Amino acid sequence: MTLPEHYRVIANFGAAVAALDSAGQVHQAVPLTKLPQLVAGDKVLCEKEGETAGLRVVSLLERDGVLSRIDRRGQPKPLAANVSHLAIVSASKPGLDTLLIDQFCIAAELAGIDAMVVINxxxxxxxxQHRQCVDMLDVYQAIGYSAVLIDTKTEGKFEPLLDALSGKTxxxxxASGVGKSSIVKRLLPDLDVRVGAISEATGLGSHTTSVTYWYELGSGGSIIDSPGVRQFSVSHLSAHDVRRxxxxxxxxxxxxxxxxxxxxxxxDCAVKQGVKDGSIAQWRYDNYRKLAEL
Ligand SMILES: Nc1nc2c(ncn2[C@@H]2O[C@H](COP(=O)(O)OP(=O)(O)OP(=O)(O)O)[C@@H](O)[C@H]2O)c(=O)[nH]1
Ligand SMILES: [Mg+2]
Ligand SMILES: [Zn+2]
Structure with missing residues (x-):
């Protein structure tokens, strides 16, 4: 039996995870059944029970910054761990959805994770449409979120995001198809090589985003690419949580x-007054009432 060593979970494939060692090698590792469900970004300890035996994940290190979804039984289900920022990506195609953006803003706010709004x-x-997008981003920026309008295809149009991402996890x-994986490709020119290494080490994984992947960035930060979602339910939250x-x-x-x-x-409601005098955006207030079911 070897001494446990530190690894980073880069993807969870169900029965096994892909784990990165400190030398940058990807391994397949099977978690002990007593461990909670591991997610991309988790820091774990793994050990080998002999030269030919596979790698076992024996413990999960404390998580710092967890994005969770609430499952149908009302239990939080972690999606990604050790993240400082949520980059909420949307695009005119398949369609801008401020309700979904706001749902993620609430999730970030309640998890104590910073959010940024990215229109691709x-x-x-x-x-x-360009004017409308800029107006919308101005609202998020005024509230205190970073907000950028980008394009992953045109030279020079991606740079605003590079500045916003530097050093962050x-x-x-x-939603699906807004360009999350395209953003990762712009950040990591060797993405195909990395995805190839995961497939080779685990026999799993592919180019389509069906599982959540963790990638190390050269800038000292890291980025997690998740599969698209149609909604990020906040229906389990009380009106008070949505309000917060x-x-x-x-x-x-x-x-x-x-x-x-x-x-x-x-x-004598200061919020309604704010909506009336324009200091609070009407559409944010409308989204609040929809999500809080008020
Ligand atoms: N016109 C245009 N197309 C883009 C841009 N960025 C990405 N796309 C295209 O949008 C499509 C979807 O991009 P993906 O990066 O796979 O989207 P995703 O968000 O990762 O989608 P899921 O993995 O399904 O959640 C692809 O055909 C991309 O080529 C962009 O800036 N402009
Ligand atoms: Mg994708
Ligand atoms: Zn009030």
């Missing part, structure tokens, strides 16, 4: 007459 495929926008989320996830509403709420104001029918 700016090359597909006409002038009017982030997870890319968003809307930064600008939480800021304004300190001036509401009632401390438990839900900003719908209450008198």
């Amino acid at each position: 495929k700016s090359d597909l926008l006409d002038d009017e 982030l997870v890319l989320v968003g 996830g809307y930064r600008e509403l939480a800021d304004a709420a300190v001036h509401c007459k009632f401390s438990d104001c839900l900003h719908v029918v209450e008198p």
Whole structure:
């Protein structure tokens, strides 16, 4: 039996995970059944029970920054671990969806992870759509999120994201087809080699994003590519949690007459006043009411 060594989980394929050693080699490793479900980004200890035996994951190190989804039984299910940032990607094709962006903003807010809003495929926008996107990003920026409009295809149009990503550990989320994997390809010119190494070491994995993958970035950061989702359910959350996830509403709420104001029918509501005078975007308020079911 060897001494346990540190590995990074780069993808979970069900029965086994792909784990990266400190020398940059990918291995297949089977977690002990007592361990919780491992996710991309997890730091683990693995050991080998003899030269010919496979690698076993024997313990999970403490997670710092976890993005979770709530499953049908109301239990949090981690999707990615050790992330400081959530990059919420959307695109005019298949369609901008501020409700989905807001759902991810709430999830990030409640998990204590910073979020940034990325609109990709700016090359597909006409002038009017371009203006609308910039207006929308301005709203997120005013609330305190980084917000960038990019295009992975055109020279020079990707750079705003490079600046925003530097040194961060982030997870890319968003609907299918918005260009998350294309962003990873721009960041990692050797992506095909890396995916090839995962397939070779585990006999699993492919180019389509059906599982979540962790990649190390040269800048000292890392990036996790996740499969697209249609929605990131917040229906398990109370209206109070949803309210807490809307930064600008939480800021304004300190001036509401009632401390438990839900900003719908209450008198002297600073949020409704903010919507009226334009300091709070109407569409953010509308999304809040939809998600809080108010
Ligand atoms: N026009 C245009 N097309 C893009 C851009 N970025 C990505 N695409 C295209 O959009 C399609 C989807 O890109 P992917 O990177 O696979 O999208 P994804 O978000 O990883 O999708 P899932 O893995 O299904 O979640 C591909 O055909 C890309 O070539 C862009 O900036 N402009
Ligand atoms: Mg993908
Ligand atoms: Zn109020």
